[in-house]
Amino acid sequence: xxxxxxxxxxxxxxxxxxxxxxxxxxxxxxxxxxxxxxxxxxxxxxxxxxxxxxxxxxxxxxxxxxxxxxxxxxxxxxxxxxxxxxxxxxxxxxxxxxxxxxxxxxxxxxxxxxxxxxxxxxxxxxxxxxxxxxxxxxxxxxxxxxxxxxxxxxxxxxxxxxxxxxxxxxxxxxxxxxx
Numbered sequence: 001x002x003x004x005x006x007x008x009x010x011x012x013x014x015x016x017x018x019x020x021x022x023x024x025x026x027x028x029x030x031x032x033x034x035x036x037x038x039x040x041x042x043x044x045x046x047x048x049x050x051x052x053x054x055x056x057x058x059x060x061x062x063x064x065x066x067x068x069x070x071x072x073x074x075x076x077x078x079x080x081x082x083x084x085x086x087x088x089x090x091x092x093x094x095x096x097x098x099x100x101x102x103x104x105x106x107x108x109x110x111x112x113x114x115x116x117x118x119x120x121x122x123x124x125x126x127x128x129x130x131x132x133x134x135x136x137x138x139x140x141x142x143x144x145x146x147x148x149x150x151x152x153x154x155x156x157x158x159x160x161x162x163x164x165x166x167x168x169x170x171x172x173x174x175x176x177x178x179x
Contacts, residue, residue: 009041
């Protein structure tokens with residue numbers, strides 16, 4: 001049972017491409033329940049890991065990877081379908097690319113072995129995936145949610161992405177100074 005959270009995370013990674021297929025086929029009603037399952041599985045694996053002390057190094061690496069695979073798949077699918085602004089896709093991908101480049105550079109050229117997760121990164125992921133879910137819901141059932149909800153999540157997602165990117169840069173510079 002100790003590996004149940006990791007198993008749930010791996011399953012989420014494996015079925016994420018199905019969401020992309022549904023979005024590519026403009027089948028938001030098919031994609032929506034899978035997004036719901038992905039969100040629920042993310043909450044469930046985190047809850048189980050914390051509640052029963054089933055945390056592991058592998059889980060600590062897999063969970064953010066699963067979040068990023070889901071976000072990238074959904075954002076690209078929605079952008080190619082014309083439902084997500086490309087500027088936001090590039091903002092999200094750019095932030096993630098910079099974090100990966102810093103992490104790789106730090107791993108190769110310093111003694112830094114981890115870039116700790118940030119509460120701002122968690123907010124960013126929440127708003128990014130929330131926005132994707134609201135857009136998919138609107139595509140599946142036009143008019144619900146109200147347009148202001150989607151617009152609010154779009155700007156909150158953009159702001160959280162920028163703030164988390166700046167926070168990761170600050171943290172990275174601080175870690176470099178301490179290394």
